[in-house]
Amino acid sequence: MEKQIRQLRELVSYHANRYYNLDDPEISDFEYDKLLHQLMDLEQAHPEYASPDSPTVKVGGVALNTFAEVEHRVQMGSLQDVFSFEELREFDRRVKEAVPEATYVVEPKIDGLSVSLDYVDGLLTIGSTRGNGFVGEDVTGNIRTIRSIPQTLPDKLPRLEARGEVYMPISSFERLVEQQELNDEKPAKNPRNAAAGSLRQKDPRVTAGRGLDVFVFNLQQIEGKTLESHSQSLDYLKSQGFPVSPSYLRCADIEDAIREVEQIGKRRGDYSFNIDGAVIKVDRFDHRERLGATAKYPKWAVAYKYPPEEKETLLTDIQVQVGRTGAVTPTAVFEPILLAGTTVSRAVLHNQDFINEKNLAIGDRIIIRKAGDIIPEVVSVAWHDPEKSAYQLPEHCPSCGAQLVRDPDQAVIRCPNSSCPAQVVRSLIHFCSRGAMDIDGMGVSVCSLLYREGLAKSVADLYRLRPEDLMEYEGFARKKAEKLTAAIEKSKENDLWQLLFGLGIHNIGEKAAKLLANRFRTLDAIRAASEEEISSIDGFGAIMARSVAEYFSNENNQDLCRQLEELGVNTSSLQGEGGNRFEGMTFVLTGTLPTLTRSEATAIIGRNGGKTSSSVSKKTTYVLAGEEAGSKLTKANQLGIPVISESEFLAMAERG
Template sequence: MTKEQALQQLEELRRQIEYHNKKYYTEDAPEISDYEYDMLYRRLENLEAAFPELKSVDSPTNRVGASGYNTFAEVVHTVPMDSLHDSFSEEELRDFDRRVRAVVSDPVYVVEPKFDGLSVALEYVNGVYTRGSTRGDGVTGEDVTLNIGTIRSVPKTLSEPLPFLEVRGEVYMSDESFEKLCERQELLEEKPFKNPRNAAAGSLRQKDPKITAQRTLDIFVFNIQVIEGETIRTHHAALERLHELGFTVSPLYCRSGDIDTVIEKIREIGNLRGTFSYPIDGAVVKVDDFTQRETLGRTAKFPRWAEAYKYPPEEKETTLLDIEVAVGRTGVLTPTGVFDPVFLAGTTVSRATLHNQDFISEKDIRIGSRVIIRKAGEIIPEVVSVVSNPPESVPYRLPAQCPSCGEEITRVEGEAAARCTNPQCPAQLLRNLIHFASRDAMDIEGLGPAALEQLSTALSVQSPADLYGITAEQLETLERFGKKSAENLVAAIEKSKQNDLSRLLFALGIPHIGAKAAKLLSSTFRTMDALIAADEEVIAAIDGFGGIMAQEVYAFFRKRSALELIDRLKAAGVNMTGESAVSDTRFLGKTFVLTGTLPTLTRAEASKLIEKNGGKVSSSVSKKTAYVVAGEEAGSKLMKAQTLGIPVITEAELLAMTE
């Protein structure tokens, strides 16, 4: 390989790794598996070793992790929170052992599982928890004291009042908690986390500690960073002392001075990993004696006294016996493969999602295919590839009609998902009800997911229209409902009948129609009947509408199920007319952008005020922006406005402009 070719490959590898670092560490939304990332990283390391003169100062191999969004206050770590060098074979572990023995004599190692979560530091003053922070880039992290304080296994007071103690641990989410969270996210139409590690990271970095508390996080503590008041000389003694002080430490650690025994222990942990309730992605080997650690020292990025062994993803070959299609709560058809059962990463696997038609077609998955499967992130089974297809097999296609209600399935050009858009499809019942009652839709106070699930089961609420027939007497027979709460809910349902047409249009859940698009439809047609009678071309002509949006609206009101629902809502007394969105034209032709937290107005209230005066609200700043309304903690939008010379005003100035 020439120097020019190496430089080209290095630049491409660095670009890919930087991109995936941002997706993994900052956005908690990885796009590739840990193993694929590790292989990219190893290729970069090898290439930089072969061409050391091409290694740049800002190479990803010189840094730990990535910095997060600037959401929390910064914490400079007393002791750097290093990452570890990775091994992917037993021979590399033996190389590590040889390097250690070349510097110190008769080393003893401690072997522990490598937990797959978010690394944090906890600080205690006089035995009382005072601060918690994320690892960040290893030198500077984020202050997440309140959020870590919601984790039940974090001791708030130690068993002994040490003057100062700083420990390092790994916050994780159990498999059970992860599955429950994903179910909840699907129910609320939120994008689910890819794996437990990202779920833990996203949960720990919530602005509201109450949300963190609901996510059921846990922690293992595995290191003493700083201790005052006593001296500890080995890692094994430190783990025992941490346990005495009230911390949860790994139950699987062991000591040995023999590398063969160390490797055998790593194999044992690997064989057990599918049985744990918590995620692990490897094992860690550490020199036990702290004096020997000081002698061994560290590189610019890694300590020389520790090595992480990463388990390769386990893959098995099996036969696809059938494909079952389920309708999710968002109407999306999800095909699931049913396999001849195989034992994989500690559990028996017989099912795995096949995602969508594009995924099936790209891999040419057919009933009867011999396929390779593995567990993504050691949790979720997935199909890696097709080995062979039976001679008589045919390409698989998703059904054209909904398996639940029989309505025609639609797929918008450019989208991977095929979906049923019947608003009364039984498979989508609860999701539709939750959306219908939500704050930006019909805004029925007291009618959250838990209450709606109860109503759908106990009172056979099958459609949004059924809500308007519920009585206080019926509610009083249900658990958690008293006389007053029942009367309040019925009153809130009754109040929602007076909502503007725009809210109802949004509540119907028409694909691609958000709150803003619903307002445009309401202000253009003014009545539900006029909208139903409109041609697709007329809808597409609305300023701010696209062809796909118009197509979805027109198709929605051609469905018998949608028209039947609207007729029922009319009969119940739900308002079918819209107010004029504009009461004053002083902002006509002007576009506003809102950024930061305003003193008294919510984003929705400020947007409504601007729109009533003829203006538009955009989510991004451009040369066409007339004003940027900035509040506290305004971010990049404010900076861009200042760069472009766009006027920046306060909430008070906005209110003054509307007087």
Template sequence: MNYEKASQRITELKEIINNSNYNYYVLDNPTISDFDYDMYLRELETLEAQFPELITQDSPTHRVGGQSDNTFDKVPHTVQMGSLQDVFSFDELYSFHNRVKEVINPIYVVEPKIDGLSVSLEYVNGVFTRGSTRGDGFVGEDVTQNLKTIKSIPLKLAEAIPYLEVRGEVYMPRKSFEKVIQEQIDNDEEPFKNPRNAAAGSLRQKNSKITAKRKLDIFVFNIQQIEGKEITTHSETLDYLKQLGFKVSPSYPQFNNMDQVIDEVNKIGEKRYEYPFDIDGAVVKVNSLSDRTKLGATAKYPKWAVAFKYPPEEKETILLNVEINVGRTGALTPTAVFEPVQLAGTTVSRAVLHNQDFIDEKDIRIGDTIIVRKAGDIIPEVLKSVKHQENSIPYKIPEFCPSCGEKTVREGAQAAMRCVNPKCPSAIYRSIIHFASRNAMNIDGLGPAIVQALIDSDNIKTIADLYYLEKDKLLQMERMGEKSIDNLLNAIEKSKENQLSKLVFGLGIRNVGQKAAELLCNHFHSIDAVVNAQYNELIMIEGYGDIIANSILDFFSKQDNLDIIDKLKAAGVNMQQESEIQSDILKGKTFVITGTLPTLSRNEAKDIIEQNGGKVSSSVSKKTNYVLAGEEAGSKLTKANQLGVTAITQQELLDMLQ
């Protein structure tokens, strides 16, 4: 395909994909199948790889995520991103209303208060150029690349308005939160406390690929600055933002008296658990923007709005038992089993107690009257014990593994008790489930029930045994039909082709998550190199520290694990990591990137350089070949000039690739 046809096709693909994103993520009305969407996106990625000079800032391919800067640049807010005064009773709402009436005759807008992370989005000529966190209200952090992964944020507006800055609330939908929590529990990681905590942690990831996987969303609720458009009311603002392609507050009815406002606040409160996202209150705002100016603000809050906060729902119940589960890394996790109670719209009867320190701190004993709630209205948790049974004793996690009977250990300052027996049935069961999971080897059809059945029938003892399953033996198992067996064996065979990083993540090395596995394998490229890696080599990998390095050394020092690797090799499982390099045209060249580039982010420029064989450094030295300089290039460009290092523009970089 020539340049002209590629340019035309890229324009068509971007329009198709952007329209699809708007219909799916904003209107909740998908117009094409997931398969078709994936094919269009892949075609666009292929064309942009062939013609990198056609990559634009609003390309949908920017949403998939990539390496972000190790630090987030500071962003001063021209318009302060203030907070609202909280009120907790209807009397306080009436007091607010009386203060407002002294100045104006108000009309109010009432909206659900989404519990998330406030951000600013900036657009120049209708194109998304920068996104930042609220920070302290005056200065935030640049998280543009991570925000681009949120598909309900338009990269290009329906109208090329000269300048627009809007404020929105980034949140994690309940389904996404539950999935992330389960993955963290499966990986023996400390789970997020609530969706807001999860959204904040996800938005500040240094690797935006992780942000993309967290499935964040946003509601836009305010215009901070605008050029080229006059707006007089808040409701008009939301209507206009909706026309531009934003996902705005889910409801914003208007009322002219406080009794009606309170009725709406009650209605929102009654259905708060029906929303697919977390809310912690309702926001009451004066609708007229000129009236807001008349009312003004205090040093801390605007006088034209308040946030009514709903109290958390807490219930008393009786702790019946504490069950102990053994995770894939051997960690013993205690779970409280209590008399069922209704919380946040569902019946709950179990909650994780985390570890012995948590139990000791709250002095939890079987038979206690306890108070439970849902953290973030989603995850059940034990808040405290309020009454002990007579003659009760403090609960202690068993010193012996409930699965294999081996003595457990508590390593160093770690909170978890662990079973270190490599042949522990529970640990093997969970390690195989993890190995087959989507982010690891992605063996479709190998769910918990099948894994347990394969273990019980003595068909597998380790993950490596999966690749030696025989159809004749599987046919002898109960509830295993020939078609399902064929599908399972085909999925296992297909998994042999996975990248090495999938396998390494699937091995379940403690403290080595999906990203750490990718970094490890991209650095060493083969399992033999990984197995033989030394501490001083591991510690040089970006993002690696003492804990991860020692976890890897410890894992591959055990003969049982080396035997599993040998068995996987013999079965034909891929042991190599393919390079993402597309050409070696920049091989041997070291670049430093500084300033703001015309259409590429620094991370996108970094990816292009590395995919074509070059290296990117964070500092200028005599070994630097080129400084890629954009607008407002600072001290790095000055140093380059002093050292005689060649400075190039974005276009000159792209010309090098031709």
């Protein structure tokens, strides 16, 4: 039994790390909760094998090193999960033994990333993640990009700390996944992981573009005002401008609470955000004090988890799509079913290995569910025609007819033809996207139009476009055509890493492109570098290095790079080009500068060898402050960090 418990602890810890810290879960929330519950039952039955390191006695997350650490004044614990109404009634029996007069509040359990919002004298000073419950990450800069979070409160209380859940609305998540799929990037698995990854971005502008939102669901601490109950605190937080838990309801007894849990379950598909359960809390604060808490869970609240909804349907077709890198992705087409509130009829099948594993064939009866209640996925086969073998992907590209080949490093089949129409259109879309060359106005429809009409057969052709080339097409008046070509022209000034990322080299994302540009400085140097030299970059693996070397050894790619250079596209790194004036320095920007935009100031810092950070810490060298500087200025003064104006900053950049 001890061995079984130890193995189960290792398994739960592994999946907790992938969920909380890597934002890349391998199993569903429901499956993880079941494993955790199983471990709890075994530990309770065998207390002789108790361990202080068990995942049942600690919160799953850890404070990562990406941001400065924040020590929570009030522990941000987690809730015990229950999976049946009988378990809710057992919870009620335990509560009533200590507090017979207890009443409850029931509210939806938002599936997102838990954060603390700390206000001093009515001003938001720190926004932080839960981390391990005691120490989290300072994400104040990114928190401020979420418009629904108030920066100041009407009541200027000495201190107010609220706990909330940052989430990604379903519509924002679907847009993100669509863009990731267009770029042949690994799509986010569910809104919770997308929200967590977005909130941990180094660049607040990326966070701001992800459409995050928040619901505040708890008052952690308050000074200068007395509140007696949870429902009263939610009403008060709402009066201060916080978006509080939707449809919270006071219930006189557990049966009323159970009925509300059922109603929330029926409304799951109506919400514009994802929920993974309902929370039942004792309402009065004095009752909560009498009940107390365990090392991990409060005894006055539980979270009811809904099982994932699954339905059977008929697989009518399997369609294949060719991506930017030539990857051929199969998609299941099935008879429409209503699942988690929406009608679905398609699900990605990933690759041939996935199809073989499930022995899928057209005409099978299949079981569908929504991963994270959002993305449809094939769970299993309910009935398989014994006369049929598993579906096999085509041998030739459905777009250009080229012989498909299997990627030696991945379970992916690719079209090797770089001139394949499907790949070219996807490449144009990726090249123009925000993370790459960031050409405003070059969306999916425009890229498709340019290719279809023969105006852009490669990304180099974009830089040959003239306004009059576009004006004959519907929707392109002179002003719009001139605006688009001006945006294309401006992109010539972009940094080398943006060009590298935009070229769509296999296995090279934004971070890798920056490492490559910083190491070799020019496109010519990268083209001349050996695979061994590239693999010596800290953070590069053998597969990444091979992908870069193979890309630049291809004659078509060499010709494309020559064309881009001849057309005036920048092929040198702008980081540090002004010298090393700011080498080893970290700047934090706050407020509105008189003449410079944030991006312009950041570019000057980068060109002079420095770097920027979104939060103030002891490692900050200077805080560059403009008008209406907020909590970052306050924190800089508290830590004794030098604060400089724009004029002082520009003088420093010019002095050398």
